[in-house]
Amino acid sequence: MHVAVLFFAFALTGTTLALDNGLMRTPPMGWLAWERYRCDIDCENDPKNCISENLFMDMADRLAEDGWKELGYVYVNIDDCWSSKQRDDQGRLQPDPKRFPGGIKKLAHYLHNRGLKLGIYGDMGKLTCGGYPGTPLDKIELDAQTFADWEVDMFKYDGCYSNATEQELGYPLMSKALNATGRPIGYSCSWPAYQGGLPPKVNYTQLGEICNLWRNYGDIQDSWDSVLNIVDWFFENQDALTSAAGPGRWNDPDMLIIGDFGLSMEQSRSQMALWAIMAAPLFMSNDLRTISSGAQSILRNKMAISINQDALGIQGRRIVKEKSGIEVFWRPLSKNASALLFFSRRTDMPYRYTTSLSKLNYTAGSYKVFNVFTDETASLKDSTEFVVSVNPTGVVMWYVSAPAKFNLRQFYQGGTLHGRVYDDREENAIPRVFL
Amino acid sequence: MHVAVLFFAFALTGTTLALDNGLMRTPPMGWLAWERYRCDIDCENDPKNCISENLFMDMADRLAEDGWKELGYVYVNIDDCWSSKQRDDQGRLQPDPKRFPGGIKKLAHYLHNRGLKLGIYGDMGKLTCGGYPGTPLDKIELDAQTFADWEVDMFKYDGCYSNATEQELGYPLMSKALNATGRPIGYSCSWPAYQGGLPPKVNYTQLGEICNLWRNYGDIQDSWDSVLNIVDWFFENQDALTSAAGPGRWNDPDMLIIGDFGLSMEQSRSQMALWAIMAAPLFMSNDLRTISSGAQSILRNKMAISINQDALGIQGRRIVKEKSGIEVFWRPLSKNASALLFFSRRTDMPYRYTTSLSKLNYTAGSYKVFNVFTDETASLKDSTEFVVSVNPTGVVMWYVSAPAKFNLRQFYQGGTLHGRVYDDREENAIPRVFL
Numbered sequence: 001m002h003v004a005v006l007f008f009a010f011a012l013t014g015t016t017l018a019l020d021n022g023l024m025r026t027p028p029m030g031w032l033a034w035e036r037y038r039c040d041i042d043c044e045n046d047p048k049n050c051i052s053e054n055l056f057m058d059m060a061d062r063l064a065e066d067g068w069k070e071l072g073y074v075y076v077n078i079d080d081c082w083s084s085k086q087r088d089d090q091g092r093l094q095p096d097p098k099r100f101p102g103g104i105k106k107l108a109h110y111l112h113n114r115g116l117k118l119g120i121y122g123d124m125g126k127l128t129c130g131g132y133p134g135t136p137l138d139k140i141e142l143d144a145q146t147f148a149d150w151e152v153d154m155f156k157y158d159g160c161y162s163n164a165t166e167q168e169l170g171y172p173l174m175s176k177a178l179n180a181t182g183r184p185i186g187y188s189c190s191w192p193a194y195q196g197g198l199p200p201k202v203n204y205t206q207l208g209e210i211c212n213l214w215r216n217y218g219d220i221q222d223s224w225d226s227v228l229n230i231v232d233w234f235f236e237n238q239d240a241l242t243s244a245a246g247p248g249r250w251n252d253p254d255m256l257i258i259g260d261f262g263l264s265m266e267q268s269r270s271q272m273a274l275w276a277i278m279a280a281p282l283f284m285s286n287d288l289r290t291i292s293s294g295a296q297s298i299l300r301n302k303m304a305i306s307i308n309q310d311a312l313g314i315q316g317r318r319i320v321k322e323k324s325g326i327e328v329f330w331r332p333l334s335k336n337a338s339a340l341l342f343f344s345r346r347t348d349m350p351y352r353y354t355t356s357l358s359k360l361n362y363t364a365g366s367y368k369v370f371n372v373f374t375d376e377t378a379s380l381k382d383s384t385e386f387v388v389s390v391n392p393t394g395v396v397m398w399y400v401s402a403p404a405k406f407n408l409r410q411f412y413q414g415g416t417l418h419g420r421v422y423d424d425r426e427e428n429a430i431p432r433v434f435l
Numbered sequence: 436m437h438v439a440v441l442f443f444a445f446a447l448t449g450t451t452l453a454l455d456n457g458l459m460r461t462p463p464m465g466w467l468a469w470e471r472y473r474c475d476i477d478c479e480n481d482p483k484n485c486i487s488e489n490l491f492m493d494m495a496d497r498l499a500e501d502g503w504k505e506l507g508y509v510y511v512n513i514d515d516c517w518s519s520k521q522r523d524d525q526g527r528l529q530p531d532p533k534r535f536p537g538g539i540k541k542l543a544h545y546l547h548n549r550g551l552k553l554g555i556y557g558d559m560g561k562l563t564c565g566g567y568p569g570t571p572l573d574k575i576e577l578d579a580q581t582f583a584d585w586e587v588d589m590f591k592y593d594g595c596y597s598n599a600t601e602q603e604l605g606y607p608l609m610s611k612a613l614n615a616t617g618r619p620i621g622y623s624c625s626w627p628a629y630q631g632g633l634p635p636k637v638n639y640t641q642l643g644e645i646c647n648l649w650r651n652y653g654d655i656q657d658s659w660d661s662v663l664n665i666v667d668w669f670f671e672n673q674d675a676l677t678s679a680a681g682p683g684r685w686n687d688p689d690m691l692i693i694g695d696f697g698l699s700m701e702q703s704r705s706q707m708a709l710w711a712i713m714a715a716p717l718f719m720s721n722d723l724r725t726i727s728s729g730a731q732s733i734l735r736n737k738m739a740i741s742i743n744q745d746a747l748g749i750q751g752r753r754i755v756k757e758k759s760g761i762e763v764f765w766r767p768l769s770k771n772a773s774a775l776l777f778f779s780r781r782t783d784m785p786y787r788y789t790t791s792l793s794k795l796n797y798t799a800g801s802y803k804v805f806n807v808f809t810d811e812t813a814s815l816k817d818s819t820e821f822v823v824s825v826n827p828t829g830v831v832m833w834y835v836s837a838p839a840k841f842n843l844r845q846f847y848q849g850g851t852l853h854g855r856v857y858d859d860r861e862e863n864a865i866p867r868v869f870l
Contacts, residue, residue: 038784045822046787221782222827224659224697261827262659262782265727266696292700294729347656347697349473352481387480392657392696 125161560596
């Protein structure tokens with residue numbers, strides 16, 4: 001019982017420590033332009049795909065009319081290359097007049113009228129990564145106020161052309177400036193990605209106090225190699241990263257590339273599932289006007305989304321790493337439930353992996369298992385050996401409800417399940433929650 | 436005119452030099468078990484996927500009943516792990532009695548009754564790669580006769596557990612032994628793959644005389660990285676390889692993995708297109724019982740197949756390699772036509788590539804262009820600048836019919852188009868055919 005009390009104490013502490021804007025109690029969901037549309041400003045030759053108000057209005061239409069909004073995908077986020085190369089007469093940022101003739105405020109209204117939210121982008125340096133005007137220290141208050149005046153709902157603050165000292169000043173300053181506007185603006189900080197993503201260089205306690213989410217690592221590209229590289233980094237460093245995440249503050253492994261060109265259907269399911277395990281922000285970067293039904297069904301998977309959006313906001317971990325290339329991931333969820341993910345790094349054929357819930361550290365009891373991507377259900381005793389067939393580069397994802405005893409003893413003990421040391425006295429207490 | 440005459444002389448010479456079984460005047464097409472089913476012999480727990488007569492009969496049913504056969508996919512090829520671990524009383528190979536209770540001859544009849552052909556597998560060493568009885572030098576005649584007795588139509592001779600000397604004796608010996616049976620048996624030699632795939636270690640003139648096709652390089656795996664690795668090797672070594680190919684004798688970059696787990700739709704089209712440019716054997720290794728309609732439509736693309744199967748049998752080349760990651764491939768086809776392939780190695784967004792047919796070395800004239808994967812057609816003057824939008828890891832493939840002048844001057848001059856040296860006197864002769 002005292003463990004549960006301690007847990008709620010932790011949760012409350014988390015609330016007061018996190019950026020005090022009350023936003024993003026679950027990972028934000030929506031659409032972000034960068035991975036798919038980059039800095040395409042050639043509206044003359046590529047009018048449907050260039051960074052312009054039309055692109056964002058198109059995506060807003062799709063989110064609002066095709067049922068994405070109801071699933072939680074509500075942010076429509078502008079990335080780099082939206083602005084004019086010059087600030088206006090009063091020194092304020094202004095959008096490119098040809099590509100955003102209506103201005104950002106009008107675009108925000110277009111979104112708000114459809115129940116959506118608008119995100120915008122800036123950079124700590126003199127220039128953005130794409131060479132547009134940045135928001136260095138002396139422009140932070142002005143630009144925060146401009147975004148608030150435009151009724152923007154989220155701001156991503158990139159770090160190109162800035163140094164560690166400027167970042168150390170600027171990222172907290174922007175947090176205060178955004179709060180000072182009085183408008184709730186979700187705040188995404190690229191700071192850790194520019195500092196290697198790991199303590200002691202990165203102070204995740206501080207980040208949780210000033211940002212709602214942060215990019216820890218490099219940009220995703222449209223390839224399975226890129227997804228794997230990101231997944232490797234996040235789970236190899238899970239001991240340093242998972243404790244940073246919680247309601248209102250999230251590690252961000254970058255956009256979903258499902259529906260683009262580089263992932264197979266298996267790999268698309270894997271990205272969706274791994275991002276759910278990681279409690280990652282779900283920003284699609286794709287073309288919602290032409291996306292295939294296969295990709296849609298993955299992005300719209302309600303159980304995967306609900307695992308991602310679980311109210312506890314606990315980031316999951318890799319608990320098993322087999323020589324066969326099979327890995328098992330686990331995330332504790334509210335109502336004593338959990339998500340289990342079996343992932344294959346193999347590139348040959350489906351692999352029949354044999355294990356049991358007790359081998360995966362579940363305590364004695366009978367569990368209900370729901371297969372996230374097939375909708376199959378089963379009852380499973382902790383001791384029952386079962387086989388999951390995992391496709392190459394694919395996943396099998398389970399939602400495991402746990403009416404019976406549930407043991408989270410390996411959580412936060414570092415590394416994988418095999419070879420762990422734990423205290424036997426922990427065996428039968430319920431529920432086990434890490435501190 | 437004399438060029439055309441020389442060309443036909445070459446073609447005739449090709450005929451007499453190639454393995455004298457009259458087979459595979461165009462690259463063989465069909466289905467091969469290995470990549471997708473490996474050495475799965477666990478029929479108890481995995482009855483639908485284990486290496487057994489049921490698997491080959493299932494695939495035969497699909498080829499015959501679902502229209503694959505009519506497209507040219509007629510071979511059903513057994514790979515490793517089909518045999519008993521022991522030869523029979525008379526020293527002959529025998530199939531595993533549990534997994535092939537009907538025997539190979541009955542299976543061959545099952546296929547022949549459906550208008551299909553059966554391929555089987557052996558190895559130059561004492562053991563196959565999977566540890567089953569091999570066909571070393573002293574067993575070659577016996578086993579060739581056994582395969583003929585079983586009415587097998589194709590034989591793949593692997594090289595595990597054999598050395599260079601044994602291979603130098605064994606591969607020609609098997610060729611003679613197969614011919615001596617009097618049964619036309621297509622002969623696939625893994626020999627070059629075991630000798631680095633390049634001259635002087637590999638004698639492609641000799642290979643063309645004794646084998647119908649040969650694996651030059653490592654096994655394909657179910658990943659885009661593997662496809663790229665193979666493509667890189669074949670085109671980096673195109674000067675050594677293209678001249679080896681022709682009717683009856685083919686370089687084999689290994690199976691098509693379209694319909695499996697690792698390739699996106701873009702990447703699937705890329706494999707199909709690149710294999711067509713390479714005049715590669717088209718052996719699918721997938722599950723034809725469950726294959727998606729998207730993968731099917733790529734594998735069934737009639738224009739891609741007809742380019743692959745072009746009667747001239749000239750293996751195509753990479754002619755442009757841009758810093759942007761765009762590459763252009765070209766294959767001359769019969770009727771003065773050609774195939775052009777634009778391929779993107781990028782992993783960001785569709786790339787708009789600007790060029791013209793004259794920049795790609797086509798001579799003055801007006802050409803008809805047919806887009807293989809979209810069925811669009813266009814007329815294009817050689818001098819007209821055009822833009823092709825190539826998706827990341829994707830292709831745009833054109834069949835270019837050439838009523839007008841056509842210049843193949845860069846063919847067999849090595850390397851890429853840019854920076855080439857060619858003889859201006861060649862400019863206006865038609866048609867240009869390499870020697």
